[in-house]
Amino acid sequence: MALAKLKADTTEARLSGLTVPAGFDAARKDALLRVVTMGLPSRRDEYWKYTDPTTLTAADAVAATVLEIDEPLLFGAVDQIKVVFVDGVFDAAASDDLTQEGLEIARLSDIADTDIHWAKDFYGTLETRGQNPVYRPLATLNTAFATDGIVIRATAKVKKPVSLVYLHKDDTSDVMLHSLVRVEAGAEVTVLENGPAAARFNSVLEVDVADGGAFHHVRAQGRDHERRAVTHCFARIGCESLFKSFTLTVNGRLTRNECIIEMLGDDAVAHVAGACVGDGDDFHHDDTVFITHDALNGESRQVFKKVLRNGAVGVFQGKILVKEGAQKTDGYQISQSLLLDGDSQFLAKPELEIYADDVACSHGSTSGAIDEDALFYLQSRGVSRQAGTDLLTLAFLAEALDEIGDDALADDLRDRLESWLARRS
Amino acid sequence: MLEIKGLMADLQDEDKTILKGVDLSIEAGQVHAIMGPNGSGKSTLSYILSGKDGYEVTGGSATLDGVDLLDMEPEERAAAGLFLAFQYPVEIPGVGNMTFLRTAVNAQRKARGEEELSAGDFLRVVREKAKSLKIDADMLKRPVNVGFSGGEKKRNEILQMAMLEPKMCILDETDSGLDVDAMKLVAEGVNALRSEGRSFLVITHYQRLLDHIKPDVVHIMANGRIIKSGGPELALEVENNGYADILEEVA
Numbered sequence: 001m002a003l004a005k006l007k008a009d010t011t012e013a014r015l016s017g018l019t020v021p022a023g024f025d026a027a028r029k030d031a032l033l034r035v036v037t038m039g040l041p042s043r044r045d046e047y048w049k050y051t052d053p054t055t056l057t058a059a060d061a062v063a064a065t066v067l068e069i070d071e072p073l074l075f076g077a078v079d080q081i082k083v084v085f086v087d088g089v090f091d092a093a094a095s096d097d098l099t100q101e102g103l104e105i106a107r108l109s110d111i112a113d114t115d116i117h118w119a120k121d122f123y124g125t126l127e128t129r130g131q132n133p134v135y136r137p138l139a140t141l142n143t144a145f146a147t148d149g150i151v152i153r154a155t156a157k158v159k160k161p162v163s164l165v166y167l168h169k170d171d172t173s174d175v176m177l178h179s180l181v182r183v184e185a186g187a188e189v190t191v192l193e194n195g196p197a198a199a200r201f202n203s204v205l206e207v208d209v210a211d212g213g214a215f216h217h218v219r220a221q222g223r224d225h226e227r228r229a230v231t232h233c234f235a236r237i238g239c240e241s242l243f244k245s246f247t248l249t250v251n252g253r254l255t256r257n258e259c260i261i262e263m264l265g266d267d268a269v270a271h272v273a274g275a276c277v278g279d280g281d282d283f284h285h286d287d288t289v290f291i292t293h294d295a296l297n298g299e300s301r302q303v304f305k306k307v308l309r310n311g312a313v314g315v316f317q318g319k320i321l322v323k324e325g326a327q328k329t330d331g332y333q334i335s336q337s338l339l340l341d342g343d344s345q346f347l348a349k350p351e352l353e354i355y356a357d358d359v360a361c362s363h364g365s366t367s368g369a370i371d372e373d374a375l376f377y378l379q380s381r382g383v384s385r386q387a388g389t390d391l392l393t394l395a396f397l398a399e400a401l402d403e404i405g406d407d408a409l410a411d412d413l414r415d416r417l418e419s420w421l422a423r424r425s
Numbered sequence: 426m427l428e429i430k431g432l433m434a435d436l437q438d439e440d441k442t443i444l445k446g447v448d449l450s451i452e453a454g455q456v457h458a459i460m461g462p463n464g465s466g467k468s469t470l471s472y473i474l475s476g477k478d479g480y481e482v483t484g485g486s487a488t489l490d491g492v493d494l495l496d497m498e499p500e501e502r503a504a505a506g507l508f509l510a511f512q513y514p515v516e517i518p519g520v521g522n523m524t525f526l527r528t529a530v531n532a533q534r535k536a537r538g539e540e541e542l543s544a545g546d547f548l549r550v551v552r553e554k555a556k557s558l559k560i561d562a563d564m565l566k567r568p569v570n571v572g573f574s575g576g577e578k579k580r581n582e583i584l585q586m587a588m589l590e591p592k593m594c595i596l597d598e599t600d601s602g603l604d605v606d607a608m609k610l611v612a613e614g615v616n617a618l619r620s621e622g623r624s625f626l627v628i629t630h631y632q633r634l635l636d637h638i639k640p641d642v643v644h645i646m647a648n649g650r651i652i653k654s655g656g657p658e659l660a661l662e663v664e665n666n667g668y669a670d671i672l673e674e675v676a
Contacts, residue, residue, distance in 0.1 A: 373480065377515040378525075379499035380475050380508075381585060382533035386498075391528060395519025395568075 007039035011137075013059040014040055018145045023112020027124035031143035034128075035236050038137040047134050050315040051256055061174035061200035064226035064253070068079040071419075073165065074194050074220050075412055080163040081105065081291060083150055087168060087198050088175030090148055094165075102156030103189065108149035108178060110297045126206040130260040134290070139232040139258070141395040142204040146178030148202075154189035154213070161190035161216075166197035166244045168224055173198040177393035179205045182352045183213035183241075190406070191215070196222030196252070201229040207208040210236040211265055217245040218409050221252060223420070225280075228254040239265030239295070246404045248413055249285055250420055256286040263326075266296040273303040273403035277393075277421070281311030281343065287335075289318040290292050293326040293359075302333040308392050309340035319351040322359050331361035338396045340368055340389070390421045426624045427451040427474075429591050431485035433649075434473050438467070444471045445649035447484065448627075451593070451642075456625040459637055460660060461646035461666050467628045468512060470646075471597045475509040476502050489593055503529075504536035506592030510582040510599050517569040525569045526551060530588055554587045558614050574605035583614035594618070595626045600634040612637030632664035645671055 017161070020028050040057040042046045055062055083105075084094040090107055098105040111117045124143040130136060152162055164179070175198035183189055187210075197203070209215050215237075221229065229252060237243045249255050252288035261270045276285045291300045306314035318334035348365040370392055378388035394417065401417075404410040435442050443466045449455050454564040459467050474481050474487055476499035487494045494502055517525065531541040542550070555565060558580045570578050579599055586594055596615070600608050615625065615638050627638055635643070635657065643659040644651045647668065652675045653659065663671070 054607055371516050371517075373517075374517045376477055376499060377511065377517065378529070380477075380511075381525075381529035382500050382503035382536060382587065383528055384500050384532065385498065387528070387532060391520055391524075392517070395517065398519040 016019040035140040064199035067224040087173035102151040102158040130234045141357035147178040149177045149179040154187040155190040163192040166195035168196040181207045183209040185210040186212040188214040193219040194229045196224035207235040209241040214242040219247040223251040230256045243270040247274040258288045263298040271301045275397045275400040276306040278312030286315035293322045293329040297328040299330045304335040308344035311343040317349045322354040324355040327358045329359040333363040434482035444591045454621040458627045458640040508591035512598040514578040575602035632660045
């Protein structure tokens with residue numbers, strides 16, 4: 001079959017230039033086998049119908065000009081443990097000391113040749129679980145070939161966030177990072193991710209939250225116009241646990257953010273939210289979310305807002321799967337786009353699949369233009385059409401930004417977004 | 426202050442002529458009222474003066490202190506000193522009332538080449554003006570007009586007017602949807618702003634508002650024109666006899 005052949009050829013071409021790094025040998029070997037079996041995705045795959053993965057699966061990354069901007073680091077004012085990667089390479093000099101009470105932090109590559117480490121058995125586990133019912137071969141590729149990442153184990157409630165800063169300095173960098181987070185029972189940790197990372201970035205974050213644990217994740221994907229990224233967050237959360245993730249995407253040619261959450265314990269809460277601002281017909285942004293309720297009384301929320309103009313394309317594929325027995329599930333999903341002109345597109349595929357009979361699940365999706373009455377009202381008070389549009393744009397995104405639990409981080413993102421909109425570059 | 430000469434305008438989408446030659450001259454410090462039956466073009470006049478989309482001016486002129494209004498963007502008209510208190514103030518979810526006020530005040534100051542107000546100064550002024558309009562802190566915090574009662578919305582309009590200190594204020598049926606007490610409060614807010622350098626154009630259906638905001642001149646508008654002008658007694662005549670007599674007399 002021509003299609004199967006094409007897939008095999010693409011996969012082979014991609015793999016031929018890669019070497020399996022040392023460490024996690026069993027997991028990497030398994031992943032390599034799996035990726036060959038699955039084959040890398042093409043647009044013919046249902047799950048990639050709205051986003052063309054060609055540049056993500058190609059043997060070589062397309063070069064991306066580094067955007068030189070002079071502005072302070074996002075979240076810079078927050079007391080944090082900074083971990084810096086420059087084009088995927090750990091920068092020890094720019095990073096903070098990784099010792100912190102209540103946390104064990106290590107680099108993935110540093111524990112690669114350790115014999116005993118909790119991460120040894122965990123690496124690739126959630127990624128593997130996340131392949132059912134839909135294949136995510138780019139994540140498997142990452143498990144096989146990721147060169148580095150960060151490994152965090154939280155044993156207490158820690159306020160100070162671990163801040164992963166991904167700098168992009170090389171136009172041709174092609175990077176795969178794989179990070180692991182284990183939140184022990186009753187513990188709490190916040191992970192920040194910030195920056196464009198590379199010309200092409202493939203990341204996997206596996207998050208295991210034990211009973212009563214809490215994981216907070218706030219991410220801003222950097223403003224380089226030409227960067228491409230596919231990111232995956234696989235989470236498994238226990239009883240009375242909390243998982244909260246927010247992503248801001250501004251610019252970038254292609255971004256696919258996948259978030260796969262399994263709610264395995266009763267009374268668990270999972271919130272995933274995203275705000276995206278896309279400008280130009282070379283902007284394509286895809287949020288793909290899959291939340292599985294497999295326990296009692298779980299609450300999940302998906303809130304995604306996209307502002308698109310000048311031919312930008314936004315995609316949302318969000319699913320809530322309620323398994324048999326997951327009674328009293330409360331699932332909510334909303335995806336909305338603000339289309340600032342007639343050329344931009346929003347494609348939404350909301351899905352509910354429910355096998356329990358006592359649940360409350362709702363989903364909604366809207367696309368709309370700017371409210372001309374509101375805009376005229378602002379103009380009649382002296383606010384320019386441009387500034388008024390920005391104000392209404394921020395107001396539209398506010399509901400997603402409100403999903404961020406931490407006020408300081410939310411304010412920082414809001415301020416930055418405001419200045420980005422005003423500056424238009 | 427405001428000079429309107431032979432103003433003619435169509436509704437863009439429907440090819441319908443709404444204003445058929447409006448002449449109106451308001452001097453500095455004066456309060457003029459426009460009354461008229463439904464569909465006479467009163468609200469359209471206010472929209473065209475403030476620059477709303479959807480209308481096409483086909484003739485005539487409108488100037489504010491000699492400056493052509495019709496050529497300007499809505500925000501430029503606002504910066505030039507024009508203010509429209511909306512008949513139906515617009516709800517803007519997600520934008521805090523305070524943010525909205527500060528953005529508006531500073532945008533106008535900037536457009537006029539003045540310094541922006543500091544956050545502290547702004548807050549002090551807003552609180553003071555809000556108090557006299559019985560607008561509480563909660564209303565200032567909430568999104569613009571969202572969940573406001575009819576009275577709250579109209580008071581919020583007057584607060585905006587007080588903050589922006591325009592030269593020429595147009596009040597489009599500010600009394601609609603108000604109970605007697607709310608109307609008094611709004612009228613007091615307007616009266617507090619009356620000054621030598623500031624003019625008002627009050628569009629209303631009822632004489633009642635004009636008991637509180639005393640006009641210098643009353644105009645009757647019908648079928649896209651001002652058909653009769655006179656003193657405050659004209660409003661009383663309308664109140665007592667309706668428009669029929671006046672329409673007949675002019676025809």
